[in-house]
Amino acid sequence: MKKVSILDVVEKSGVSLVTVSRVLNNVGTVRESNRQKVLQAIKDLDYRPNSAARSLARGSTGLIGLTLETLKDTVFDGIVHTVNQSLEESGYFLALSIFSRTEGDPDQKTNFLFQEDRVDGIIVLSLLDEENYVMELKRKKIPFVIIDNHVANSRALTVNVDNYIGGLEATKHLIELGHTRIAHVSGPDHFLSVRERKRGYEKALSDAGLSPLIVTHTESFGIRSGFDVAKTWMQNGMIPTAVFAGDDGLALGVMEAYQSEGYKIPDDLSVIGYDDQVFAAEIHPRLTTIRQPMEQMGQHAVRLLLKLIQGSKRNTSVVLQPELIVRESTAICLKKD
Known part of the structure; x- marks a missing residue:
């Protein structure tokens, strides 16, 4: 051929x-x-x-790096796939680094992508210890964009979802269904996204003349964390009519805990999650959640990074809007205070 x-x-x-x-x-x-x-x-x-010839002609590697701490998240997985597709369309290849804190590297700066002339630019996806990453990349003059950053008022070029609006809309949905006893379980509060979702939750309640029933921060995201929190609530006699969980895994854990004690979802308890992970539409009942626009996140990150590589100085960070996805885990409140 x-x-x-x-x-x-x-x-x-x-x-x-x-x-x-x-x-x-x-x-x-x-x-x-x-x-x-x-x-x-x-x-x-x-x-x-021919990548070698093309790179030689433009004085570049033809590679874009993407560094993150885990792929055990279908939103991150979707972002990575979108980034890869967008880069292919622009003639670049993706170099992926799954990088986490190690005992001998407290500053988290030993990343193979961070070597000079190894890549043309880097996309940083939701990494903790963000300030050290930013300092290192700026020192080495490597163009970079951060997706889902964790430093408020960051001076870096970022692509974020408006987590405040997401928390606001999730809680407003429960209030509009007639719920007044609304609990919130979130992830670790060192995540900016977690703090913003909680702020949206509190604002929606305040606007409705309500107060938070209970707010619990977990040490990690995931089903087990949500399950343990809900079990503790029940042991303490804390029975909300609705729960806003700051992560779909937490939401699933909450549902399993209450169901194990005979509560029906959503008849006895409405639950809304966040992210719209793949399993959210596959569990029973299907999970109402806040969808993150992962395709747009990846596309905007690539667009901004390639503009930086080309020398553009007129770049603006992007804030995308989340979307409420209503399924079967939330319903009209039939219990009155």
């Missing part, structure tokens, strides 16, 4: 060789309609540019 060349892309797209080259090298001076023609031709022909 004949190997597809750049000239085949030129013929298929109907644009000039210069335009195709600019699209492959992600130069911003290409008309969007022409860029789409080239990208479609590349896809139709399954064209794979």
